[in-house]
Amino acid sequence: MDTLAKQQITEDLLPQKFGKQGQIWVAFLSVLCLVGFIAYCRQLSKGLVVTGMRDYVSWGIYISNFVFFVAISLVGSLITAVLRLTDVHWSTPLTRIAEIIAVSAVTFASIIIIVDMGRPDRFYNLFIHGRLQSPIVWDVIVITTYFFISLLLLYFPLLPDLQILLKYKEKTNKYLYKLYTFLGSFWKNTPGQISISNKAVNILCITIIPVAFSIHTVTSWLFATTYRPGWDSTNFGAYFISGAFLVGAGGVVVAMYVFRTHYKLEKYITDDHFDKMGKVLVMLALLYLYFNVNEFLVPAFKMKKPEEEHLLGLFTGEFAPVFWFAITTAMIIPILILIFKKGRKPKPAFVAGLLVVIGSWFKRYLIVTPTLLHPFLPIHDVPASYHHYFPTWEEWSIAIGSLAGALLIITFFARIFPIIPIQETITETEEHEKA
Amino acid sequence: MKSNDTSRREFLAAAGLLATAAVTGCATKENPFQPDAADGLKPSGKKIKLLSVDGEVIEVDEAFLKPVPHLPPVSNEQARIGIPGKKFVMVIDLSRCKSVKACQSACNHAHQLQGDQNWIKVYPMQDADHTAPYWEPTTCMHCDEPPCVKVCPVDATFKRQDGIVLIDSDRCIGCRFCMAACPYSTRVFNWEDPGLPKEVADQPYSCESSVPQKKGTVGKCDFCADMTRQGELPHCVSACPNGVFMFGDMIQDSVTNGAETFRFSDLIRDKAGYRLMEDLGTKPSVYYLPPVNRNFPFKNDEAKPEEKKS
8 A cells, every 4th residue: 555545544633623613512511511510519518408309219210310321331252253253354443432432331330339328538448348249349350351441451552653643743632742742652663563563452352352341330229239020030030241242332323423524524424334334233232122122021921910000001101101102112113224235324323322312211210210110019109209300410421421421521532632543544454455 | 244244234224214214313212202402402382293113104393304315225235236046027907907007097196107108018918810809017027027128238138036127227239239128028228318306317217126227328227126125026017907917926925916915826817827938938927817808998098199109
């Protein structure tokens, strides 16, 4: 490959300054974060009473948001590790997108779980009094591990690109140049370094798979280890994992479309990528649908008394609109769009991905809250308001603020670093030409 | 260490008895009610009526009353171990309950519960369409296989040797996993500052008394561990006018509601005692006697207004 083509690829993929759209987007997200922060300050001073949660619905949208974040973060392991280890190369331009989604989502999963605590000031108790038999402690351990592995999987493949960024001093500003120097000046692209880095990435890819399965399985066990109807299910681990891969892949399709159109990356994130990701999404949606059938049809066939109230609430009762909305938007409509070749074009695929993400958020809400409203003993000796749950503005602001925060991390990442790996793209193009 | 413990406990018990107001120098003087020059106190002329330890009403001049600072009855370590050689158990006789809820108000008062919190709930229950309704009071079940203790990440809720499950509000991080894990919906949360009067809020906290409750932590029935340590009955037991609650020690095999005492094993055998949700394997320490040969007809006055509300 000639140097001219290399030059072209590099210049196409270098991080770009925020345009007007970018600035508006950042300002918009920052405002959402700020409102969330103000709401959290209120919650800190007044206590969790500012939320809509009470003694029966003791977990609300904070916890469903937590589950959502953990779920979407799993895509890092899917795109980077699973596809890499199975020698699938078309996904290379998507690895960094997937990995930054993973890192930012895990970060906000940890933040939102602290937001849900009644006594965040005693967080350190988890370390000085932690008991290994509690699934919460397992979650703390595996989520921390997953965060660091994801961070390294983001960082190691970034090193050759940092070297490229350092070469283009005139295209960057002083502070970013300092940052690149700090992060990557030791990288000289020597064969020795490359082989160490490749080995490290391989090891990380292998370790991240069990860790990724653990984070979401353990998250499902926060529910499944209790006796409650709707949570007391042996299906829960697999049900959560399949749903997680679905929402993560949906998130990647959305991000692909946004980066492609905004940064004019049509040459690198091609129609073919949408076609392939579309097929992946259909497969994952069918898989998740399968676990949903297991999760609801089997208990519904028996209608055990404690389950009955819960299931009827979902199928035809109070939660039916949200339930059917989530099932159709997260699975059925995306499948119907993406099974057609025309549906796997960038725009319809983007819409399908967006539907998956939105439907999946509400799905998480349905996993957490309705169960709590159907305890074994009837809700009694409490005010009438305890029979229902609707999040307050503080809860909405904090939940939306955390989602905005995750998007902000991704946005800034794409501003600072190349969102599509430059070096890997060059290498792959070379190999492709050779072949 | 051992003798030290005993004397400390005696001292603390004495302090507890006169906790709200103690008379100066009562241990050393012949007549503690006579002013002593050394104290530098003069009678104010304002008399205050007090109930003596013997149950007599006595009048004491206000000047001779001095507040004694509250001390926690036992250390946190001791409170976590429990009382050696005991296995506390409760029997709730459903045939005697008419939902007077004296248990509930005594409990709320003793634990300074504010607002909408109830550690004791009295459920109107009907198991099937054509079975008879009855009242079912619930406390914490103090399970021998407590699901709440299993899930607590920081050992803030724990199971003692004497069978009592307690919460350490000084350690609780407020994750509410225990509330999700408890199948008996017995746990409540302090969603806001409990808003206790200053003298209550300033009391030194003990997980045996569960007072004062703290913002952002979980609360629940503690089997009145502070009362049982003094050999007294829990507040709900002594408050119930119908003798519904019986409390005692399984090792001694006796339970009492204050007026009557039963051999626990006989009572459970003769009246077919059972526990709630036995199939979950939680092994509660609270037993129920079925609502047969009732003392009162079932009359639910609260059902209608509550329906209107919701």
